[in-house]
Amino acid sequence: MDEHPQDKTGGNPLDQPRISIRFEEAAAAVAMALICLITFANVVVRYLTDASFAFTEEFSVFLLVVLTLVGAAGAFVRNRNIRVDYFAALMPARTQRWLEIAGLLLTVVLFLMVAWYGARFVADDWKYGTTSPGIGIPQWVYSVWLPALSLLIAGRALGRVVRLLRSGTAR
Amino acid sequence: MTAALFLGFLVLLVAGAPLATALGLVGALVIIVKDLGAMSIATNVYSSLAKYPLLALPVFILAGMIFERVGVAAKLVAFVSALVGERRGAQGVVAILVCMFLGGISGSGPADAAAVAMVMLPSMTRQGYPKGFSSSLIAAAGSTAILIPPSIAFVIFSVLVPQVSVPALFAAGMIPGILAGLSLLVPTFIFAWKYNWGAKGSDPTVVRKSLLVTLKEASWGIAAPVIILGGLRTGAFTPTEAAVVAVFYGLFVGTVVYRTLDLTRLYRVLVDSAEISAVVMLIIACAGIFAHAGSTLGAFDALANVMLTVTSNEHLMLAMIMLLLLIAGMLLDAASVFLIFLPILVPVVNAFGWDMTWFAVLMTMNMAIGQFTPPMAVNLLVTTRVAGIGMEETVQWVLWLVLSMLGALALVAAFPQLALWLPGVLGY
Numbered sequence: 001m002d003e004h005p006q007d008k009t010g011g012n013p014l015d016q017p018r019i020s021i022r023f024e025e026a027a028a029a030v031a032m033a034l035i036c037l038i039t040f041a042n043v044v045v046r047y048l049t050d051a052s053f054a055f056t057e058e059f060s061v062f063l064l065v066v067l068t069l070v071g072a073a074g075a076f077v078r079n080r081n082i083r084v085d086y087f088a089a090l091m092p093a094r095t096q097r098w099l100e101i102a103g104l105l106l107t108v109v110l111f112l113m114v115a116w117y118g119a120r121f122v123a124d125d126w127k128y129g130t131t132s133p134g135i136g137i138p139q140w141v142y143s144v145w146l147p148a149l150s151l152l153i154a155g156r157a158l159g160r161v162v163r164l165l166r167s168g169t170a171r
Numbered sequence: 172m173t174a175a176l177f178l179g180f181l182v183l184l185v186a187g188a189p190l191a192t193a194l195g196l197v198g199a200l201v202i203i204v205k206d207l208g209a210m211s212i213a214t215n216v217y218s219s220l221a222k223y224p225l226l227a228l229p230v231f232i233l234a235g236m237i238f239e240r241v242g243v244a245a246k247l248v249a250f251v252s253a254l255v256g257e258r259r260g261a262q263g264v265v266a267i268l269v270c271m272f273l274g275g276i277s278g279s280g281p282a283d284a285a286a287v288a289m290v291m292l293p294s295m296t297r298q299g300y301p302k303g304f305s306s307s308l309i310a311a312a313g314s315t316a317i318l319i320p321p322s323i324a325f326v327i328f329s330v331l332v333p334q335v336s337v338p339a340l341f342a343a344g345m346i347p348g349i350l351a352g353l354s355l356l357v358p359t360f361i362f363a364w365k366y367n368w369g370a371k372g373s374d375p376t377v378v379r380k381s382l383l384v385t386l387k388e389a390s391w392g393i394a395a396p397v398i399i400l401g402g403l404r405t406g407a408f409t410p411t412e413a414a415v416v417a418v419f420y421g422l423f424v425g426t427v428v429y430r431t432l433d434l435t436r437l438y439r440v441l442v443d444s445a446e447i448s449a450v451v452m453l454i455i456a457c458a459g460i461f462a463h464a465g466s467t468l469g470a471f472d473a474l475a476n477v478m479l480t481v482t483s484n485e486h487l488m489l490a491m492i493m494l495l496l497l498i499a500g501m502l503l504d505a506a507s508v509f510l511i512f513l514p515i516l517v518p519v520v521n522a523f524g525w526d527m528t529w530f531a532v533l534m535t536m537n538m539a540i541g542q543f544t545p546p547m548a549v550n551l552l553v554t555t556r557v558a559g560i561g562m563e564e565t566v567q568w569v570l571w572l573v574l575s576m577l578g579a580l581a582l583v584a585a586f587p588q589l590a591l592w593l594p595g596v597l598g599y
Contacts, residue, residue, distance in 0.1 A: 028445035029438060032229060039226070039415040043408065061221040067229060068220055068456060071449020072191070081189040081450050084502050086547050088187030096187075103188035110196040110457070118213035146217050 015078045024074035031067035055134035069149035076156040104157045111154040118147035173470040195457030198464040219459030229448035230414035235277020236444045237421035243392035244286040250389035260363030267312040271352040274316030275396035278323035284313030288557040298369040302558040307569035310550035314539040318348030324505035337410045339599035343590045354579040358571040458510040475518035500541020532590040
């Protein structure tokens with residue numbers, strides 16, 4: 001990889017976390033590639049034989065969940081998630097910075113909540129030994145990633161808050 | 172509590188909080204305060220995402236991005252230029268047609284607009300087109316991508332309103348999309364005639380290539396929509412499968428035919444398309460929390476009823492909704508607008524007995540127009556950045572294009588068959 005993601009940000013220190021976002025990038029790319037490969041294999045197998053491995057559907061949609069949460073975590077590092085920035089952009093730079101910090105802190109609160117209730121959800125899957133409908137593996141193998149990756153999003157949003165606060169004191 | 176739900180969301184939205192956060196947090200707080208079952212905060216995030224039809228979204232984004240990075244736009248421009256020849260307004264026609272064609276491969280506007288702007292702005296400028304006009308035209312033509320199938324917007328619409336299928340929506344978007352694109356020809360011809368843009372010999376650097384040579388190079392790109400739409404039409408593929416086939420076809424064209432794609436670039440395409448998909452799908456996930464809170468409270472029906480008390484005149488209501496959506500479309504992308512407004516609008520559509528497929532097309536046309544209406548237009552932002560001009564330079568031109576496409580919108584609103592004829596004929 002000669003093309004560092006950091007290079008594209010024009011060296012803005014706000015966009016450069018201490019822990020590189022290579023992990024999020026690689027995980028999202030792998031999830032995307034697997035979704036394509038599994039679906040393509042499904043098409044090929046269906047044409048060559050009568051067999052169908054439609055049960056892989058549950059794994060594909062699980063990958064979709066992983067892709068979303070991991071990709072969004074990476075996007076929060078550079079605050080590239082979709083928002084209406086028209087009105088905020090009319091404010092002075094100081095206010096804009098505080099609005100961004102507030103928005104990110106609310107993001108931290110939300111995803112800590114998702115992680116907390118998600119963890120209880122996983123505990124239920126574990127306690128009752130729920131298995132997945134298609135492949136038949138324990139359901140918690142899938143559901144555990146919801147709280148785990150929600151924590152990752154909260155961490156990435158918090159990391160940006162820290163960088164924003166630091167950049168303020170340096171000014 | 173209904174008021175708190177909507178007002179809380181609106182405040183966070185205007186303050187510039189991430190849309191996903193605004194929807195999710197307000198929804199989650201209402202769920203906790205009203206004791207609607209706190210576990211649903213987590214389960215809704217998971218279940219909103221874990222849907223098979225939604226798989227089509229990231230894969231269509233990936234397919235579009237592969238064709239864009241492989242360099243299909245330049246080959247198409249060469250072919251259509253050779254086809255149209257050198258005459259007044261010709262390059263404007265080329266820009267419109269190529270944008271529409273790319274819309275048949277990818278499902279989102281800004282990327283198409285950027286690709287075409289990069290290829291066409293220099294030659295259009297040499298032929299006398301002002302950069303303000305070229306940027307406006309490419310931004311406007313690029314916006315048809317969400318109407319011309321495949322369309323990310325329609326995939327999301329179908330996920331939210333499962334009674335209308337993706338193939339039906341794709342078919343319904345075809346004629347209105349073409350109409351929206353062709354409507355731009357009117358101002359293009361008028362201006363080109365008046366200001367003598369692109370007259371023969373105005374660009375001495377132009378290299379005349381034979382039609383056949385350019386067709387041969389462009390044919391790989393031309394085949395892409397045929398594969399995608401053909402596969403869907405025959406019922407051989409689900410939308411997701413059609414998108415995946417397009418991805419592998421794009422990889423073949425990029426690695427074997429054009430040789431513009433190596434492993435490093437392939438990895439970058441995967442990363443970038445995953446991130447663009449993820450930010451859209453995070454909103455879908457968090458909108459799930461908001462929708463759970465809103466529907467359990469009966470908030471959406473309540474707001475829909477408020478709307479219905481404003482007027483019982485069908486045409487007035489439709490006009491009001493269109494205006495509301497146009498403004499929303501200026502501020503946000505189609506997916507986000509659908510997620511916010513559909514829970515409220517679906518009861519209104521049902522109350523008037525409007526056709527849901529037709530309404531989906533009208534809604535998406537508004538989103539397309541919003542994408543290039545200043546001052547907040549995403550597409551225009553992209554093309555003016557490529558041109559290196561400010562958005563104020565486009566205003567005198569782009570408003571005519573907005574007006575033209577509003578004309579196309581009015582036609583589809585007045586004659587629903589423009590949207591509904593094709594899906595009817597195809598039997599969806």
